[in-house]
Amino acid sequence: MSGGIPAVVLGGSGYVAGELLRLIAAHPRFELAAVMSESAPGEPVAGAFPHLAGAYPDLRFSSQREALERLAGAGESAVFSAAPHGVSAALVDTLLSGAARSGRRPRVVDVSADFRYATPAAYAAVYQHPHAAPARLAEFTCAVPEHLSELTTPHVGHPGCFATAILLACVPLLARGLVTPTLFVSGVTGSTGSGRRPVEATHHPLRHADLYSYLALEHRHAPEVTACAHAVSGVEAHVAFVPHSGPFARGIHVTVQAELARPLDTGELLAALSAFYARSPFVRVSEQPPRVKDVVASNYAHLSGVVAGRTAAVLCAIDNLTKGAAGGALQWMNRLFGLPETTGLTSAAPGWT
Numbered sequence: 001m002s003g004g005i006p007a008v009v010l011g012g013s014g015y016v017a018g019e020l021l022r023l024i025a026a027h028p029r030f031e032l033a034a035v036m037s038e039s040a041p042g043e044p045v046a047g048a049f050p051h052l053a054g055a056y057p058d059l060r061f062s063s064q065r066e067a068l069e070r071l072a073g074a075g076e077s078a079v080f081s082a083a084p085h086g087v088s089a090a091l092v093d094t095l096l097s098g099a100a101r102s103g104r105r106p107r108v109v110d111v112s113a114d115f116r117y118a119t120p121a122a123y124a125a126v127y128q129h130p131h132a133a134p135a136r137l138a139e140f141t142c143a144v145p146e147h148l149s150e151l152t153t154p155h156v157g158h159p160g161c162f163a164t165a166i167l168l169a170c171v172p173l174l175a176r177g178l179v180t181p182t183l184f185v186s187g188v189t190g191s192t193g194s195g196r197r198p199v200e201a202t203h204h205p206l207r208h209a210d211l212y213s214y215l216a217l218e219h220r221h222a223p224e225v226t227a228c229a230h231a232v233s234g235v236e237a238h239v240a241f242v243p244h245s246g247p248f249a250r251g252i253h254v255t256v257q258a259e260l261a262r263p264l265d266t267g268e269l270l271a272a273l274s275a276f277y278a279r280s281p282f283v284r285v286s287e288q289p290p291r292v293k294d295v296v297a298s299n300y301a302h303l304s305g306v307v308a309g310r311t312a313a314v315l316c317a318i319d320n321l322t323k324g325a326a327g328g329a330l331q332w333m334n335r336l337f338g339l340p341e342t343t344g345l346t347s348a349a350p351g352w353t
């Protein structure tokens, strides 16, 4: 290590972990100390992520014990968990307890669902199994960085990728009382949203050149959106969400429609969105409908809105792996360490992928 803040990534061989490694490689203050892998400790990281071979030519995945040793030896450290829900909470708990025994207090940002709910019962109701570290829930706040200026907990649970896009679109409407609180949401995600392990629904021949919905009105991220939106806007919304699988690898596009609570035209809606995000460097509000290609592989969110009659529609495009996971997590971690939240995150989207 050469003086940077040591960073440890959990869930090492997964897609979000790979994106975290890509972002950390270019970050001026965080320095990778270990990337932990359950399935491949000792294996070369470049084997799982050939596109990162230039950044990490000799790096190997660490075991849990090795990751703990790196944390124990560091004065301060940043832990990013990109492990699956149901696995992450126990891993994070073990690392935090081990670090505490050696007098260390790492900061954690978890991109799994394990620290998105305030109570173990709320988590168990959605995920159908008991929470693995219920005593830790109070140490985490769940929000997108744009919606919370002050953190009162040491750690953060980042909302999911669909949830990030939906929250960016709907919170201004709810917080400013522009709509009645029933939200009709349609979203399309790329295949990396399903993670690395191949399953039939994400198999290329079935997915490419096709578009289909799944879990219509029963997706488990809808209650998370309701809870996060309520926490930051004070409004308990009903979220009717229909997700779709899109024929592309990266990116999310969501459309939120709701009934206006008072008369408003498109210009006023756009002005309200712009005012709400005036201090949010990663959110761009425009008259132009957002396009996935304009944000893919970046931490930017593009928003637009339109009004017709009594209906408002707000559209949002983000990259699921960056703004919806690794980039949003790094944005939070920057803030947890008192760094400008944009540090290491301002690269523009490549535009053509």
Ligand SMILES: NC(=O)c1ccc[n+]([C@@H]2O[C@H](COP(=O)([O-])OP(=O)(O)OC[C@H]3O[C@@H](n4cnc5c(N)ncnc54)[C@H](OP(=O)(O)O)[C@@H]3O)[C@@H](O)[C@H]2O)c1
Residues within 6 Å of the ligand: 010, 011, 012, 013, 014, 015, 016, 017, 036, 037, 038, 039, 040, 082, 083, 084, 085, 087, 111, 112, 113, 159, 160, 161, 192, 193, 194, 195, 196, 197, 320, 321, 324, 325
């Ligand atoms: N993909 C997205 O767009 C996205 C967006 C927002 C949030 N998330 C969340 O971020 C987390 C990571 O997502 P991902 O897409 O990167 O998933 P993924 O590609 O499936 O990777 C998850 C990784 O976790 C590790 N892991 C540890 N214990 C495991 C176990 N018991 N079973 C399976 N894997 C285990 C595995 O790596 P090792 O064996 O190397 O440890 C695996 O590669 C998930 O909680 C997901 O819900 C994903």
